[in-house]
Amino acid sequence: MSINNINSKEYNNFISLNDFSNDLKEAIIRIIKKEGYERCKIAKRIISSKGGNFLGTLYEVDINGTTKGGYKETNLFIKEAKVLKKIRIISIENVYSNEVFFYNELANIIFDLQNKANVPENDKFKLPKGYNESYEKAIILENLARKGFEIYDRKYGMSLKLAELTVEQLAKFHGMSFVIENKDSKYYDKSIKCRKQQMIFDADWNVFITNVCSKIIDVLENDILKDKVKKLVPKMQSKLQEYMLDSSPVDVLCHGDYKPQNIMMKKINGDIIEVMALDYQLIYYGCPINDLLFFIFSGTDREFRKKYMNHLKSLYHESLKKFLEHFKIDVEHVFSRKQFEQTFKDRLEYGLLAGVYMSYFQFVREDDVVHFGEMALSELDINPCDGYKNWIRGLIDDFIEWGYL
8 A cells, every 4th residue: 555645736734644643643544444545645734613613623634546446535524632731621531532432333323223214314313424543532524525515604694594404403413312212221321321511610610701701891881781791700600500510301412512613514506405513522411402502592693593593492393303203202202392392491591601601712713713722711812803792792682681680
């Protein structure tokens, strides 16, 4: 087998295969052998997540060459773990181990269960192809960009179609928990219910939340509103943790970071036809409404929520109902509409609180993402990009309208 590195005008930020860690280099070589290449060339480049990825360095690796069957091309997406020198809110080893479990084990179960139930392709919960060469410091997937998918770009805002497709996929993801529990309760108890929330709420987190709220106060013009936000700080430091750590009447495997930047979308003639969620590093066993509210309040503004939040809420439960019918599971037996509506109402405050702390991550400047991990959370410069002021004011108005401030 012969391997050559290549340069191309199409690629910027070129690196050598030798610049990868030894473990990642060996993983790529194993993929080359498994794919049957006799001679091949490799092009690779660092790519941007447009401000959406804080826990890894992202690469595209394109392999092309000859096999016994002729010419072949393999396009990889690789996320390699960052070293978080001073960030303690999560363990980088644990979150990558989570994602390895998801792609190397759980994804195969999901594929098999959907195929055995003859779920039509358009009705399936969609996942990218993962490579078993993923390990605790690097996730290796097919490169969806080479299949026409693109990353959500926050500067264009949220469209109704994107929100609908994303909520439908979330309902199907949660639905797979009910399916797995129904088909293999022992596996579910052993491998799903044990997944704990990854975030560590310490003194560093509390200072970070205080700083985020201080930035909100800075952009508000009304003294009454400023005083209300000051009172929000202790609630952010305690109530948010309760929502994330407690159990609910119905629990499933949650995504944990279901924000627009973790969604890739495919368009035809400018129309979004398909979406696929990525980044399963923060999966945990908990309340499914957390994911739904997290998406709504991290990805939409007040105007969008006023128009479409109730629609998206209904769409979620209807999508869950239709998906479970493929497996002959009655949604009313596992997560009734009445339970769903009550849980959504009870946890609406969580969405608002999540929106506050996510305001840093949603509006962080892309140049600052590169340096994430070099400072403690409490040391981060809260310097949001354009659009922050109007977005955060809308969030505070929601707090007030719904009686939480």
